Amino acid sequence: MAAGRTWRKPPFIRNPWLRWALIIGALVYLVLALSSVNVNPDRIARGMDRAARIFSAFLQPDFTSRWRDIQAGILESLTMTVVSTVAGVMLAIPVGFGAARNLAPLPIYLFCRGIVTISRTFQEVIIAIVFVVMFGFGPLAGVCTLTFATIGFLAKLLAEDIEEIDPAQMEAIRATGSSFPQLLTYAILPQVTPRLVGLSIYRFDINLRESAIVGIVGAGGIGSTLQTSFSRYDYDVSSAILIIIITLVMITELLSGVIRKRLQ
Amino acid sequence: MLRLENLVKQYATGDKALRGVDLVVPEGQVMALIGPSGAGKSTLIRCVNRLIEPTSGNIWLKQTQITGLRGGALRAVRRRIGMIFQEYALVERLTVMENVLSGRLGYVNFWQSWFRRFPQSDVAAAFHLLERVGLSEFVDKRADALSGGQRQRVGIARALIQHPDLLLVDEPTASLDPKTSRQIMRLITELARERGLAVVINIHDVPLAQMFAQRIVGLRAGEIVYDGPPDGLTNQQLTTIYGEEDWNQERSSDSEAAELTLEARATV
Numbered sequence: 408m409a410a411g412r413t414w415r416k417p418p419f420i421r422n423p424w425l426r427w428a429l430i431i432g433a434l435v436y437l438v439l440a441l442s443s444v445n446v447n448p449d450r451i452a453r454g455m456d457r458a459a460r461i462f463s464a465f466l467q468p469d470f471t472s473r474w475r476d477i478q479a480g481i482l483e484s485l486t487m488t489v490v491s492t493v494a495g496v497m498l499a500i501p502v503g504f505g506a507a508r509n510l511a512p513l514p515i516y517l518f519c520r521g522i523v524t525i526s527r528t529f530q531e532v533i534i535a536i537v538f539v540v541m542f543g544f545g546p547l548a549g550v551c552t553l554t555f556a557t558i559g560f561l562a563k564l565l566a567e568d569i570e571e572i573d574p575a576q577m578e579a580i581r582a583t584g585s586s587f588p589q590l591l592t593y594a595i596l597p598q599v600t601p602r603l604v605g606l607s608i609y610r611f612d613i614n615l616r617e618s619a620i621v622g623i624v625g626a627g628g629i630g631s632t633l634q635t636s637f638s639r640y641d642y643d644v645s646s647a648i649l650i651i652i653i654t655l656v657m658i659t660e661l662l663s664g665v666i667r668k669r670l671q
Numbered sequence: 672m673l674r675l676e677n678l679v680k681q682y683a684t685g686d687k688a689l690r691g692v693d694l695v696v697p698e699g700q701v702m703a704l705i706g707p708s709g710a711g712k713s714t715l716i717r718c719v720n721r722l723i724e725p726t727s728g729n730i731w732l733k734q735t736q737i738t739g740l741r742g743g744a745l746r747a748v749r750r751r752i753g754m755i756f757q758e759y760a761l762v763e764r765l766t767v768m769e770n771v772l773s774g775r776l777g778y779v780n781f782w783q784s785w786f787r788r789f790p791q792s793d794v795a796a797a798f799h800l801l802e803r804v805g806l807s808e809f810v811d812k813r814a815d816a817l818s819g820g821q822r823q824r825v826g827i828a829r830a831l832i833q834h835p836d837l838l839l840v841d842e843p844t845a846s847l848d849p850k851t852s853r854q855i856m857r858l859i860t861e862l863a864r865e866r867g868l869a870v871v872i873n874i875h876d877v878p879l880a881q882m883f884a885q886r887i888v889g890l891r892a893g894e895i896v897y898d899g900p901p902d903g904l905t906n907q908q909l910t911t912i913y914g915e916e917d918w919n920q921e922r923s924s925d926s927e928a929a930e931l932t933l934e935a936r937a938t939v
Contacts, residue, residue, distance in 0.1 A: 579760035579826075582720055583833060584749035584777025589784050593773050597764040 464642030465649075473636070473644050480632030481651060484618040487549045487628050491618075492611045494550075495557025500603070502558055503565030504591065510569060519562065526559025535621035546627030553614045553621070560613070564606055565599065572598040605667040612659040619652050672698045672869045673719065673837055678728035680714050680893075688714040690893040691728070696837075701860050701870045703884035703901075705877055707913050711893040712873040716839040719871070720752045721745060732837060750777035753830030753868075755859065757842035759822040761814040761829075768810045770825050771797045774832040793832070800828040804858060820851035824858070831862060838863055840872040844879065852876070856883045877909070 420426040470477070505511045505519030531552055538548035572595060580594035622630015629652060636644040673696040680689040688711040696702050704712050717723040719730055721737060730737040737748055753774070761770045775793045776784055783789060789797075801807050804824040809817065814825060823843060830838060840859060844852035856872075860883045863870045874880045880887055881901035889897030889904075889912035896911050897904065906918040 573760075573763075575756060575758055575760040576762050578722055579754065579756055579829075580762070580773060580776065582722060582749060582752070582754040582839075583774050583829070584746040585773070585784075586746060586776075586781065588781045589776045592781075592785055593765070593769075593776060594762060597762050600764070 461642050465646040467643050468647040468650055469641070469643035470647045473632075473641070473647075476632050476635070477629075477644075477648055477651065480622075480629035480648070481655070483546050484615065484622070484628035484630070485655075487546050487553060487618045488611060488614045491550045491553030491557060492607065492614050495554040495610065495614075496561060496607045498554065499558045499561035499565065502562035504569065504595075506562055506566035507569035509572075509574070510591075510595070519566075523559050523563045523566070526555055527563065531556050531617050531621055532624055535624050535626040539625045544625040544627070544631075549618060549621045549626035549628050552626055553617055556617065557610050557614065561603075561606055561610055565603060568599045568602050569595060601670040605670055608663040608666050612656065612663050615659050616652075616656050672696055672700075672733060673871070674729075674731040675715075675719075676729040676731075678715070678718060678730065679726045680711070680718060680723065681726045688893050689718070689725070689728075692890075692893070692895060694888065694895065694898075696869045696871060698869055699864070699867045700886060701863060701872065701884050702886045702888060703872045703874050703880035704888050704890060705874060705880050705912065706890035708875075710890040712890055713841060715890065716754075716841055716871055716873055719837075719839055720749050720754060746777055750833055751836045753833045753835035753838045755823070755826050755830050755838065755840040755843050757845050759814075759819070759826045761822055761825055763815040764813060766811050766813055767801065767806060767817070767825050768797060770814050771801060771828045771832055774829040777833070796832055797828070800832055803862070804828050819847050820855065823847065823851075823855050827855075827859060827862065831866070835868060838868050838870040840870060840874075842873050842875060845875060852879060853882070860884075877904070 418426060420429065502519045502522055505515045506523055508516055511519065534555055535548060535552040538551045542548045542551065576598065577590065577594040580590050585593065618628045619630040619633065622628040622632070623634045625631060625634075629648060633645060633648045633652075636642075636648060673694075675692055675694040678689050678692040678694075679687070681687050692711075692715060704715065706712055714723055718725040719732075719737065721740070725738060728738065732748060732751065735748055737745075740748055762773065765773070769787065772787070772789050772793060775789055778793070779789060798807070798810070801810060804827055806821060806824055806828070809821065814822060817825065826843075838859070843855055843859060847855060856879055859870065859872070862868075872880070872884065881904065884901055887897065887899065887901050887904055888895055889908065891912050897908050909918050910916065
């Protein structure tokens, strides 16, 4: 009685030959891959020296000597963030509705999904380079970049949310004889608004972070100021800028967290 | 009032939900549509207001042929058909008042509905209906704050504010307790009688259907297999509709209606 049948969790891959072949193959690959990385200890030693200089400069941030540049950069970044978030959200809403399979007819769906895919395929920096080429250096390129990225991000998540709404509510509103715009505003909008607002705020703080990055390729904002300070070897100024960026991002993250928690 | 002629619905999957249904519902009649799950009850009432597109056949509401209508004409006929749903289908994040007023969407233009500027007569009618269904204190509560029975009352008010000629009711009591179920059924049939509406009620619960409907139509596999008065529904008829089962066991305690309702729910 006591010594009954034993039981073990069935293995993920049933065929033992295949299972062990995969495990051994993975180990062999790991060893080969590690041995292909050329580690040059000499170069690292020299680099450490330079890194020490940077880090010691970072320990003495210099806020004052270039304060005017820093201030201008921050204001520009914040402006870019606000403008691109607002514009991006406004453009993302129609794209998001169009990209929801349960609402849009196939051609519109494919078109809107296409926009979303293009926007999400390219990293912000790449898009920024293209816009810098098109519009020249400065915040306009940055605003366009962030707006474009916001559309992809928000439209995709909005469309997914719309695809998951409760169809019964939609059916009920349709049954009253409502028109399509009324269906959107009465049955769908109430179901997705909290998430839409939450995502927009979340995107705001992503855009603030990204505005520092796109600046490095010349698309304006605090990133450009940071880039300038690096190329001048003003590491103490760079340090000040980084501290400010970190603080700003932390503040917006906190605020957006608080606001999103309040929406249910 | 409502006339179905040889109504057929075949889903894209090949399932035939309705196989040529002929049915006439006269003005002021409360008709219960019973039958096992998958018999086509939901499909039938959704074909009437074209939430589901019938494959063939005709549907007439008074002089209007519903099948074949499009766009504005279809919306206009939907205004004349109120619908009450199984899980209430209220817009959860809107207030009770907004949910009731959404029954007027077919009568107002987009901007009126966007800014919630419904005509005063609609607002007055909404207050009146909410009082009638006993919810005048919940006007500005959000729909998701209400209990099941209260939500269904909002659903009833939303359907009636359309001033419909016909009421389609889809399993109104399926998620309610026995007592609330009876209250809701009583409310629906009372209001329908006051307004002289024709009512088609899909319902699982046979005793409840017998209690409140003037006529029972039994549907099995997309075909009408019983059409007659509630008390004509014999055990043999029930077997025709639902298949073999010991019907007496369920019906023995006719005096204890609440218990019976529970039992029926468990067995049907």
